[in-house]
Amino acid sequence: TVVSDDALGNLTQFEFLALNSSLNLADGHARQDLTLGQSRVVEDLPQLWAQAVKQPVDEIEREAIGTYFELLGQHSYPAAEGRVLSCYSSSVAMEIFARSLATVADRIALVHPTFDNIPDILRGVGLELVAVEEEQLHGGDLDAALLDSVGCLFVTTPNNPTGKVVSRERLARLAEQCARHDVVLTLDTSFRGFDPAAHYDHYEVLRDSGCRWVVIEDTGKLWPTLELKVGWLVSSEHNGLPLGKVYSDILLGVSPLVLLMIKRLAEDAADGGLADLHRFIATNRAIVRDGLAGVPEVTFPDPLSRASVERVHLGSRSGLAVWQELRQHNLFALPCGPFHWARPEEGGNCLRIALSRSPEAVEAATRLLRSVLVAS
Numbered sequence: 228t229v230v231s232d233d234a235l236g237n238l239t240q241f242e243f244l245a246l247n248s249s250l251n252l253a254d255g256h257a258r259q260d261l262t263l264g265q266s267r268v269v270e271d272l273p274q275l276w277a278q279a280v281k282q283p284v285d286e287i288e289r290e291a292i293g294t295y296f297e298l299l300g301q302h303s304y305p306a307a308e309g310r311v312l313s314c315y316s317s318s319v320a321m322e323i324f325a326r327s328l329a330t331v332a333d334r335i336a337l338v339h340p341t342f343d344n345i346p347d348i349l350r351g352v353g354l355e356l357v358a359v360e361e362e363q364l365h366g367g368d369l370d371a372a373l374l375d376s377v378g379c380l381f382v383t384t385p386n387n388p389t390g391k392v393v394s395r396e397r398l399a400r401l402a403e404q405c406a407r408h409d410v411v412l413t414l415d416t417s418f419r420g421f422d423p424a425a426h427y428d429h430y431e432v433l434r435d436s437g438c439r440w441v442v443i444e445d446t447g448k449l450w451p452t453l454e455l456k457v458g459w460l461v462s463s464e465h466n467g468l469p470l471g472k473v474y475s476d477i478l479l480g481v482s483p484l485v486l487l488m489i490k491r492l493a494e495d496a497a498d499g500g501l502a503d504l505h506r507f508i509a510t511n512r513a514i515v516r517d518g519l520a521g522v523p524e525v526t527f528p529d530p531l532s533r534a535s536v537e538r539v540h541l542g543s544r545s546g547l548a549v550w551q552e553l554r555q556h557n558l559f560a561l562p563c564g565p566f567h568w569a570r571p572e573e574g575g576n577c578l579r580i581a582l583s584r585s586p587e588a589v590e591a592a593t594r595l596l597r598s599v600l601v602a603s
């Protein structure tokens with residue numbers, strides 16, 4: 228069922244409502260026009276199909292993984308058999324991780340706030356959640372008693388919706404603490420492509436720490452590929468989790484055509500496309516911030532964020548009330564309450580605006596949002 232006005236749904240239910248709107252700035256999926264380089268990949272799909280029929284799938288998979296991970300600075304990713312599992316999406320990868328973890332643990336520490344399908348998936352397999360505030364996570368060492376009480380520490384970096392990135396030093400320290408307390412360290416890096424601060428070699432840091440770790444990578448937010456994407460479930464050796472077994476319960480493998488498309492898009496990104504995308508998102512972010520400048524009580528809580536979403540703090544205004552007012556004009560943003568999965572009221576005065584949209588859509592949405600806010 229899709230969320231009704233009064234019933235509070237999860238974020239994805241709010242995103243369902245926006246799917247057929249002309250001004251859908253709700254989900255973090257890429258919906259802007261293809262660039263010239265990307266449209267060449269689309270034009271080549273018939274040839275990619277012929278290649279996918281002929282070339283061995285493990286070869287295609289290795290090449291797609293290599294091109295994508297190298298593009299984003301992840302040179303030390305584990306290339307050995309079974310260490311990178313290709314899934315239909317990062318949420319499928321997360322479900323496989325959650326089911327695997329639940330066989331050996333009953334509690335997990337999870338960053339707060341973050342996108343609510345993460346706590347929902349983790350609760351769905353029966354795990355008890357312990358919130359770790361983002362400030363706490365970035366502040367310093369985590370409490371030893373906390374780490375002794377959980378089987379895993381789950382961190383979204385860059386975080387959603389804040390864009391906050393775990394630095395190399397911070398990751399090394401968290402991994403060291405997880406190694407000492409024998410806690411699995413799991414990262415959801417879905418937004419990594421947008422922020423060069425997230426392009427240091429995470430796998431080198433994780434490998435050198437000696438901790439057990441899992442990383443969920445997502446190609447789905449980077450390029451406008453009509454939901455054609457892969458989520459990669461990456462893990463350390465001897466991590467004690469039945470990832471391969473649970474993976475085999477869920478799927479045999481992903482489409483080699485999608486893998487070839489991702490490889491070509493990653494090559495285009497390496498050839499200047501990623502830098503162009505960063506400029507594109509920065510331009511859209513400036514449209515939102517400039518377009519709302521001077522509106523009473525409105526502020527931007529994440530000045531350093533490079534993610535393809537922007538949080539707008541509405542002062543004393545209710546994010547849900549503004550969301551409902553915008554919906555009357557067929558404009559959809561995302562109310563931030565559900566990101567605060569342990570205490571939704573903390574996100575009650577924020578909206579999240581998607582930036583992977585055409586500048587014209589971002590411009591029109593910002594103008595409409597401004598008119599609603601100045602009238603409220």
Ligand SMILES: N=C(N)NC[C@@H](O)CC(=O)C(=O)O
Binds near residue numbers: 253255256318
């Ligand atoms: N499996 C789910 N719920 N997918 C929605 C998710 O991709 C949207 C998202 O992450 C964002 O809008 O930031």
